[in-house]
Amino acid sequence: MIQLIGTIGLVAAAVTSTTFCLLYHLSARWWRSEEGWHLMSFTAALAVVFDWVTVRSFLAGARPVSLGVEIARAVIYCTIAALLMWRCWLLYRRQIRPGLKRERGRQ
Numbered sequence: 309m310i311q312l313i314g315t316i317g318l319v320a321a322a323v324t325s326t327t328f329c330l331l332y333h334l335s336a337r338w339w340r341s342e343e344g345w346h347l348m349s350f351t352a353a354l355a356v357v358f359d360w361v362t363v364r365s366f367l368a369g370a371r372p373v374s375l376g377v378e379i380a381r382a383v384i385y386c387t388i389a390a391l392l393m394w395r396c397w398l399l400y401r402r403q404i405r406p407g408l409k410r411e412r413g414r415q
Contacts (some may be wrong), residue, residue: 315365317374318361318362318365318379319362321354321358321361322355322358322361322362325351325352325354325355325358326355326359327356328351328355329348329351329352329355332347332351333348336395338384338385342398343398343402346391349391350391350394350395353391354388354389356387357384357385360380360384361382364404368406376402384414
């Protein structure tokens with residue numbers, strides 16, 4: 309039963325993240341700002357991961373894992389890591405660094 313609940317959550321995350329990307333693309337000019345690019349690329353990367361894991365969970369045990377599958381896995385996970393690093397940089401540059409400058413100005 310718990311496995312079914314987890315699978316439902318996984319599929320919901322895959323569908324929701326993919327839907328967000330489609331709706332965001334159609335409703336916003338996300339490509340005009342760095343934050344928009346990040347929001348779209350990070351959510352798209354999450355969608356790829358959730359879609360990937362969903363497909364893999366339904367095909368688990370169906371056949372041995374090929375080199376192509378392992379390469380795709382490495383690319384997907386490294387992309388997520390790079391986007392997380394970008395997110396940290398954006399946080400520092402847009403929120404933390406300006407706050408530090410304000411604090412220095414008060415002293």
